[in-house]
Each structure stands twice: as C-alpha cells, then as structure tokens.
Amino acid sequence: MDAYAIVEELRKWRDYLIGHHFKLITDQRSVKFMFDSKSNSKIKNEKIARWRVELSYFHYDIVYRPGTENIPADALSRICGATTSDKLRELHEILCHSGISCMMHFVRGRNLPYAVEVVKKITTFCQVCLELKPRFFKYSGQLIKATQPFERLNLDFKGPVPSQSRNKYFLTVVDGFSRGPSFISEDLKDFLMKKDVATSRTTPYNLKGNGQAEKYNGILWKTLTLALKTRNLDVSQWETVLPDALHSIHSLLCTSTNSTPHERLFLSSRRSTTGQSLPTWLIQGGRALLRRHVRHSKNM
Template structure:
C-alpha cells in the first residue's frame, strides 16, 4: 500500500478531549464492516467518553493502543479496494475553517484519503469558496485516476450542485473552473450528516450513527395488486412506459442528402433582427447540418422558403424528410407540396423523440456551441450561427469517422487557423486522376462505417429490451402520458391506461395506429412501449370515465394529423402596419385537435388551406 494514500489517517494525532474521540470513532464506524472485531477494538476508546461532560477526560494506555490499532486496520490492504478503471469513481470532499479533506472510493470501498490544512488566507474564504477549493484540491490530488471517464463528486454544500449554471464568476473561481473543465463529472449534494468520511477528515468532530431497516418480502406486495379483490381494478388503471420494442434504426441512405431530418430549436433570446429560434436540417448520411435562423411565428410557407434557399440550392431535393409532429409539418400545405415534388414525408410517433434522436442530439450540440461562442452577449447569437455551423461540419463524427465536409466534398476546407496536417484522404483526393472513384470509395467507406456503428449501438440496447409484436385487430391497453394532454385537461385522478383499444394499422415494428375514441382528441399513433396486451374481457374495462368503449364502425375512421382541416378563427393580431395597409395573423383552431394546438397563420396560408 502506498503510504501517501493513507497519510491522513496514519498521521491523525491522539485525541485530547471527548469530542475528538467521537470524531475519530465516527470515521472508523463508516468502515466497520471491513474491520474484524470492531466493537472489541473500540471498547477502550468508548470508555474514555463515558460519563458525559461532568467526568474528567482521561487518555489511558489501552485507549492509545486501541487508537493505533484502528488506524492500522483502516490502512490495511483488506480494507482498501483495488483500483478498477472499469468501475465508477466516487469523490467525497468537505471543508472546515482549519482543513479540507476527501476520500476516493469505488463501490463503497475506500481507495485513498486526502487532507490538507488551511492557512490563514484560506481560513478567511467563504463556505462556498472553501467547499469549491476542497473539490479542486481533491481532483488535483487524484488527477491520474479520474480523467479517462465520468465520475461522481459528493459535497454537502448544496450551492455547488449548480456550479455549471453560474452566469458570473468571481476572479478566484475563474482558474478553478478552468481546471475543472478538464474532467467529466456529476456533482451531487449529500447532507453533512451523511458525508461522513470527508467531514471527519476536515473537521475531526462528528459523531456518526447509521440505522438501516430491511423487511424481508416487502417487495412481493407489488405482485399481489393484480389479483387482490380490493386493488385489482385500480391496478388496471395504473400505467407506465414498459421496456419493450427492439431498437429499430432508420434505413441508411446510399448517398449524401437523400434522407434528411429537420427540427426547431425554440426559446432562444430574441435578436435585433427578430429571430428567436433555429431551423436545423441534418443529412442522415454525411451528418452535415445547416443552422438557419428563423422566427417562431413563421408558418409552413416561410419554412419551405428557407429550406429551398439554404438547402435545396446547395444539395437538391431529398428523397425523404423525417421530422416530428410540429403543426407546420403536419399541415395540408406542407404535405401536398412534398407529395407533388416526389419527396416522402415521414413523421415520428407522437411524444416519442427517440424516432429522430440524431436531430435531438445535434440540437443539444448547437446549444453548447452557442453558449460557448456568445458568452454574455446572448442576444447576438444569430451573428455567430455561421461559425457554429462551420465548426460542427468540420468536426469528426463518431459514427462516420470523418467530418461532414469530407463525406460530401472529399476534402476538409481551410479554417481561419489551419494548424492540422493534411490527412491521407486529402492527398489522395488532390492527386487522384478519377475524382468520382475517390468519392465512391469515400461513400462506401462511410456506409460500411454507419452499418457497423448501427449494429454496435443496437446490440447492447436490445439486451435490455424484449421484443413485443402486435397484429392488426389485437386488443391493447394504451398508456396515456401526461405530456399528451393540454395543461387544462390533465388531472392527477385521470386513468393512466385507456382501453381496450383495437390495433388498426402497423406503422413499423414499434409504432401502431390505435382505435381511440374521437372525444379523446389525441394522436392515435403510439409506440409499442406505451401499449400493453389486453388479457381480460371487453366488458371489464371502462374508457377513462366515459361510457364503455364500443367497437363500432364509427370509431374506425379517425381524422389523421396529415389531413388537418381548419375549424374556426379564434383571434387575430397585427404583425405589420404601413401607411396604406395593415397585415394580420389569425389564430386557427384545427378540427379534432385540442385548443393548445391552435396555430397563428397569415391570410395567404389560410387561403392555401382551402378555408
């Protein structure tokens, strides 16, 4: 055992009063399950603090031998766990006015201790600064163990849990934050009474008691609900997302910009040009993305204009478009236009963002890029959106192993600061006699890499899932998530499951169209994780507080989001006013859709929709 790892324990001075004895005993109690005959060894220490405050503290020879034995037991190899870099490291740190301390552990077994005395200058730090300093020093002490993978940091200062959200930094924190950026970790709050070892190393004045209550067989009560006469009806209405449905990746395109996905990043600060969102378009083959500034009030016709201006003029028309069920993407104008152009429109299942996970990931990456580039000037993000797009497209993608620029153009363009070496691919592309052959090799290489990556992701995910297939006509119970309902319509007392409902259509292996009552007003497309096989009689189940579900022909014709029709005009507002004319936008209520799905549209868009 490396002596430096347990120096904090071995150099612990002999206690001089009852409080220091309690502090040391509390530290040892945390590891009592690793120390044989712990109670017998501690008995002389306990004798020194018996009698309370009125009795005189006397440090005996037996107590001294017990003190040294406990220090030696904690530092022995059987107590310390062996390092395993495949397991998660846990760092616990704490501070006091006189010292800071920490412990590095894995699966509850300590790996190393750390403590450091505070000088006069650091003793004047605030509590927040001391706790942050303790964290920095602990990570610096064990920096050779921690950087390769993510780890967890426990602290009893709750404010440190929001460390990464600080908008302004104290000059003392700047260098510490710069140092912490080297690591990947999660900060979790731990109450002071639970942060035992680190608190004892820093304060040496803590009494610890642990009480754990276990009741054998209590976990079996959950299985009895389904058959109990008093609870079985309530249990039928309880719903949650199940871990069913194998990972079904989208088909891999054969060339760039044949299959694209699109989404919006909303809620950004409004710029001086009025932009408050970003229209994100991603090529699923090369992973190239275009970030287009836009406004939340833009309707489908404006979005189409942006797509032709920024994407079609560079890459041509795609064969297929994948998107979520944004009102702009399910309107009559959008679907009719792409049908006439020969482009297939594929919509994700309602409230199932995993269908287009690639665009969701890129949206998070874009947020991180803008956060780094704008700093405190967050209202000018549209001026640096071009730099963010170039930076993203010039970065190596983990799935393809190349940058999007290399996949589409065959070369990496020069940046503002060109410091990298020219790769083998760039030399080959520049000197090849047949450029088309080089590009074909690149595309074949990317396609094979995407196949390999897809299989690599699919295998571990499917191990944790089970395959569940439904056929047309099967009866199922539908799990209704809170997110599907408008805020004013959802209550906590609503049934979590609805049914039995009939499967009308299979939209793939994991998505199904369900025969919902027309009064529900929800999208009938559900992921298999929200469907449960119905095993009872149709007379046993009521439909969400309404009448029993009648399986007649009137419920089979469900209005689809793809054929939305305007029901009425709810309101209007002025968007622009000149000397000669006033321009309005109208709030449109769609048929068979909740009021929250109402959309602001211009007069021209309403006329195109045939209203």
C-alpha cells in the first residue's frame, strides 16, 4: 500500500517534479529497496518492475526513516489507502458480500488495481460477513458431474420465509453443468413429460440426496440476508434484493468449475441488474488504472 501511494502521488505531481531533484522518505525498508535507483538487484515481481520503469525518469533519492522518528503522519499514503479501501468495500457490498476467491476473480477479470492482500482484508473483516455468514461442516462424497448444460438438474424448495407478498417459497433449480440456480414456472412437471425428460425424487429431509440444490438454497438465502443487512431492510423484503442476489451468484466465480455460471452457460460475461458491467464510480470519466496479471518469465 505504501509503494502504491508513492506511485500515485508521483503521477499526480509529475508536472512539478520532472526535471527537479527531490527526496522520498518512507518508513518501510521494503519500499526503499523497491524504488532505490542505485540498487542493481533484480526485481522478480512484474508489478514492481513496471513501477520502477515508470519512476525511472524522476531524479530522486529515497530515504528510510523509522516510524518512531516520523512526527507527522504520512498523510498522503493514508488518504490514498483509505480511498482505495472505501471503493473496494463498496464493490464488495454491491456484489452481495462475495468471498475472497470470487472477489479476486471479479477484480482480475476487469483489471481493477487491487492487490490480493487488500481484497482479503476487506472480505475477512467485513462486519456483515462476520455476522451473517455461517460456518458449514463439509461432507465428503462423490458428485455425479454433468457434461453439458441442462443435462442434469437439481431441484428443491425452501420455505416458508417471511414475505410482504404471497410469495413465501423458493423453487431452486440448479444446472449441474453451469452451477447456476434459477426459478421456473409451476408447470414444470407437464413440461418435462412433454419433453421426455426423466425425473427422480430424493428422500425427504435427506440433505445428501440432493446436495447441489440444498447447497444453493443456503447460498441464495445467505446472499439475500447479506444484501438486506447492507441496506438495513427487514427480512420480509427479500424480493426487493432478489435480482441483485441472483446477479451476484450468476456473475461471480464458482470454484468447482473455475468460471462463473453465466460464462459457463452462455460463454460471455454478465452485466449488472442496471445494465452495466461495473459500478458507476468505475465507469465515470477519468484515468483508468489497469493491472496486468500475465508473467512472461520468472523475472518479469
């Protein structure tokens, strides 16, 4: 974070610093090593190497000063870090409090300038996630895998749930290939019979017999409660956040398939419920910061 703050501030004040010799003072030894132009050590991290190239046209000396000797706080890095954290926290809430793996997949897929450590910090210490995300015991077993979309469907009901309308039950249908749940009409049985689709039933209250649908019932309800908590809404208003919850589930990474349900089914990324693929603060005009995640060698 301190290194990124230095890069951002030099970019901002570039017109005033070019052609002048100046001094950079940091309380991080690692940052001094990274940006020391007099050091001939090889940098194997691609991002740091790009930063050093970008800073190579500045004429500066970087000095290490321990934090105990810094009387005024390093306000520039603190402000930059706070702004970055606020934006990432907002994105985390928009995506209905997704986990670390899903957040990193979303960030990297859109080249957003957030490091893994920052994503982990925001996700791990989110108060809503700590309060509402349960810790499940993982059962060991073998899952029958589908080889193409709609080859194997898992269905389950959840309810009754508190509601302000007559809708008090979920009908969850999970495609075994894309892992995407969706809602379908009550004429399912007649439709399946007309299409010569074979069906089978599981034993009531046997969670292992219909694991995918049972799991997604929990995922869907957890996502709804997280979205409700963020907006300070009562649980009976779950229908107001249902589109955002389903968008979050369909658009974020499924670690079992290593892709999002929407991408696996339609081979394309999914836009948000407002028709946009990114939050408004990321699509407004201004400088766009991209992060390159491809390494061509172990040194660069």
